[in-house]
Amino acid sequence: MSEVPKAFPESAGQRPRYGVDAPGVPVLFAAAGAACCLAAAARWPGRIPLAAAGTILLANAAVYLHTTLRGKLRIWERELDRAGLQGHEHLLDLGCGRGAVLIAAARRLPAGRAVGADLWTRDQSGNSPDLTLANAARAGVADRVEVHTADMTALPFPDDSFDVVTSAMAIHNIRSPEGRHRALDEALRVLRPGGKLLIADPWPMARKYVAHLGHGTLRSLGPGYWYGGPWLGVTLLSAVKERPS
Ligand SMILES: C[S@@+](CC[C@H](N)C(=O)[O-])C[C@H]1O[C@@H](n2cnc3c(N)ncnc32)[C@H](O)[C@@H]1O
Numbered sequence: 001m002s003e004v005p006k007a008f009p010e011s012a013g014q015r016p017r018y019g020v021d022a023p024g025v026p027v028l029f030a031a032a033g034a035a036c037c038l039a040a041a042a043r044w045p046g047r048i049p050l051a052a053a054g055t056i057l058l059a060n061a062a063v064y065l066h067t068t069l070r071g072k073l074r075i076w077e078r079e080l081d082r083a084g085l086q087g088h089e090h091l092l093d094l095g096c097g098r099g100a101v102l103i104a105a106a107r108r109l110p111a112g113r114a115v116g117a118d119l120w121t122r123d124q125s126g127n128s129p130d131l132t133l134a135n136a137a138r139a140g141v142a143d144r145v146e147v148h149t150a151d152m153t154a155l156p157f158p159d160d161s162f163d164v165v166t167s168a169m170a171i172h173n174i175r176s177p178e179g180r181h182r183a184l185d186e187a188l189r190v191l192r193p194g195g196k197l198l199i200a201d202p203w204p205m206a207r208k209y210v211a212h213l214g215h216g217t218l219r220s221l222g223p224g225y226w227y228g229g230p231w232l233g234v235t236l237l238s239a240v241k242e243r244p245s
Contacts, residue, residue, distance in 0.1 A: 004081070005107050007073075007139060016135035018073070018100040019125040021169055021227070026064040029228060033057030060228035071224035072234075076101050076168065076200075079221075079236060080108055083196060088112045089163035092190060094152040094183065095170020097124040099132040099145070105166065106141035114141070115162070117150040123173050153182040160192040168200045169234065171209070180205070181212050188213070193243040198236060200225070206235035215239055 007016070020026065036054030040047045080101075085091075088111040093102040096116030106114035120127050129147045136145035150156050152167070153174065165187045174180045187197055199209060200221060210216045216239030225234040 005140065007077075007104070007107065014138050016099065016103060016138045018069075018098045018135070019127060020065070021068045021072075021097075021124050023125045025227070026061045026068075029057050029061035029064060033059075033061060063223075063226055064228045064232075067225055067227055071226075072168065072200075073100055073104070075221050075225050076104050079198065079200075080104055083164065083198065085109060085112075085164070090161065091115065091164040091166065092117065092155075092157065092162040092187075094155075094165065094167035094187060095119075095123075095173070096132060096147065097127045097170070099135045099147075101166050101168045102132065102145060102147075103136055103139045103141055105164075106136065106145050107139065109144055112144060112163075114145050115157075116145070116147040117152060117155060118147065118170075119149065119151055121173065123170075152186060153179050155186045155190055157190045159189055160195075161190050162195060163192060164196045164198070165191050166198045170201075171199060172201045172205045177208070180209070184209055184212055188241055191241045193241050195241050197239040197241065200234050200236050202227075203233055203235040206237045209237050210239075213237075213239055215242070 033054045036050045036057060040051035040054060044050060085108045087109055089109055090113045091105050091109065093116045096102040096118050099116060102114050102116040116132060129149060132147050133142065136142045171180055171183050174183055191197060206218055210218060216237050219236050221234045221236050226232060
């Protein structure tokens with residue numbers, strides 16, 4: 001494949017903005033951390049544990065913000081490079097949000113298509129189809145990006161219609177295990193035989209996904225994808241849809 005164009009071409013007016021994942025979580029970490037530090041400064045009983053807890057919570061908020069604003073973008077650049085895209089693939093991103101993964105993929109698909117599906121819940125600040133398309137335009141890839149309002153447990157796409165299916169921090173939002181399994185089954189249904197599945201989700205979930213699919217490999221994506229600390233680290237599930245024998 002030819003060289004991947006820059007994430008933000010000089011010709012574009014504004015940088016894409018991908019928002020904050022589950023924005024209530026870092027706010028909670030920061031508020032609880034600040035409260036503990038203030039209580040310690042006011043010499044409440046148990047000052048030292050309070051100060052320690054406050055520092056840890058504030059550090060969690062900082063790590064979380066780094067992951068959602070920068071870390072995950074860098075990691076998906078690396079993972080999409082590793083995926084060995086040829087540039088003509090049709091790729092579907094489940095729970096695309098404001099397009100962090102969708103647009104990074106589209107930059108690698110000059111002759112392909114990057115399709116996003118989302119229900120635009122509050123799991124990412126300000127997510128909307130218009131904003132995702134505006135981000136695609138800012139990144140110079142609007143010609144090959146489309147977005148659909150769709151539930152990933154019932155996708156409006158035919159069988160075997162994509163070469164690659166990605167999903168980043170989205171499937172775990174489905175509350176029931178049955179619903180998450182339906183999303184995985186849908187991802188496989190729309191993937192062509194021999195196509196690639198790449199799913200990034202918290203590690204306890206990713207382990208269950210592999211058990212449901214019956215195949216696939218798991219790899220931790222490292223500290224750059226920690227939503228606070230290692231206990232909220234993200235694992236990548238990679239699988240290839242089997243060809244009928
Ligand atoms: C944390 S955001 C991640 C967005 C994007 N993948 C990223 O990494 O920046 C999770 C996204 O999943 C979407 N989502 C949650 N449940 C969904 C469902 N059942 N079907 C489609 N999208 C869903 C939310 O609306 C949200 O945009």
